[in-house]
Amino acid sequence: MDSLLETFRKRCGENGLKITPQRTVIYLEFLRSKDHPSVDALYKRIKKSLPNISFDTVYRTLQSFSEIGLANVLEGSGEPRRFDPDTQNHHHFRCIRCGNIFDFHSEFYDNIDIPKEIRAEFDVTKKKIILEGICKYCSGK
Amino acid sequence: MDSLLETFRKRCGENGLKITPQRTVIYLEFLRSKDHPSVDALYKRIKKSLPNISFDTVYRTLQSFSEIGLANVLEGSGEPRRFDPDTQNHHHFRCIRCGNIFDFHSEFYDNIDIPKEIRAEFDVTKKKIILEGICKYCSGK
């Protein structure tokens, strides 16, 4: 438990973020969350221990956390809805710099198995593989 | 070209959607799009050929298309941003009914290769695999 806070303090310090009571509470509550919460969901939980905290603080804190590697943002979430006219099997590469999404095909990817532990508990109907990085236009290759 | 419109008409007919000029134009413009457009992006293109079309029509049409399998919605897009406190390597299963996201681990998935054609053109820094379907709680398993 203590080591969690140590990690938190160290990571903040390395990145010039101050250790505030709000951030500490947000961090601990966030770590306990197993449901990949939205800002609003986490805000509601934190309000119970810190009734005066503002939504913005939670919002900006999670953003900060994602910038210093203490949190990951779930694929695509928070962006405007986007549609794909290609309903055949294919996969995506997303450039984190320009936001463009490129299609690619791969028979190997198409045929990747669903782990049996998953198949035992869930009816899997779709499999999406998304690669992320810098595209050739942004990297100037 | 004609067969595209045939597919479109057939699919609409099967699902009780009427063939309107707007839908036809939207469909054709959508199919030509290689950039996985947002509603707004597509709306702007369509406005050139149908200046009086409303944003809502494009919005609702894309939604209808996705419901009858003429379009796919890109992972997570359009939903509020969600954060993941687990920054270790892991993968996600998303229930399309309740929206919950479950983590799972798989060494095999961790070690899946990036296709060399992709590596030649892009600097890939992340690989995300998302399975979708119905979770055990929703299916009542």
Next chain:
DNA sequence: CTCGGTGCAAAATGTTTGCAAGTAC
């Protein structure tokens, strides 16, 4: 003391719903 963080407020953006008039079937 200084600079970044917090809380409040408002703006910008994106999503969703209601309804009257129009149109495909």
Next chain:
DNA sequence: GTACTTGCAAACATTTTGCACCGAG
């Protein structure tokens, strides 16, 4: 003619920005 669709408008939710005050370092 009927039921679905369209266009307009308003409601709603989410994300983003500005600013004065506060507090960690």
